[in-house]
Amino acid sequence: MNGDIITLMNIQQKENIQYVLSQKGKPQLVYNNYLFNLDTVHQGRKFWHCYNYRNNKCHARAITEENCIEIRHPCHNHEPHTNMIEKKKLKNLQADFDTCI
Numbered sequence: 001m002n003g004d005i006i007t008l009m010n011i012q013q014k015e016n017i018q019y020v021l022s023q024k025g026k027p028q029l030v031y032n033n034y035l036f037n038l039d040t041v042h043q044g045r046k047f048w049h050c051y052n053y054r055n056n057k058c059h060a061r062a063i064t065e066e067n068c069i070e071i072r073h074p075c076h077n078h079e080p081h082t083n084m085i086e087k088k089k090l091k092n093l094q095a096d097f098d099t100c101i
C-alpha cells in the first residue's frame with residue numbers, strides 16, 4: 001500500500017501536541033512523543049518532517065494549518081523521542097503554542 005494515511009484531528013486536543021524549540025531556536029512539533037522539524041511554510045500551512053528524516057530516512061510527516069493537524073505516513077521506523085523531549089522540557093525549551101500555529 002502506497003497511499004497516504006491521513007488522520008485529521010482537532011488541534012484543540014492539545015495534550016497530544018506541543019511545540020518546543022531546537023538548539024538553534026527553531027520551533028519543533030511534538031506529537032505522540034515524536035519530534036518534527038519545520039520544513040517549509042506554504043500558504044499558511046506548516047510542513048513538518050520527522051526529526052529522524054535524514055538519519056533514519058523516516059518518512060513520517062505532519063502538516064499544521066490553523067486548527068488542524070494532518071499526519072502523513074504515521075509509522076515511524078524508530079523509537080519515540082521521549083528522552084529528548086523530556087530534556088527539552090526540563091530546560092524549559094517549550095515554545096508558546098499560540099505563536100507557532
Ligand SMILES: [Zn+2]
Nearest residue numbers: 050058060076
Ligand atoms: Zn520518525
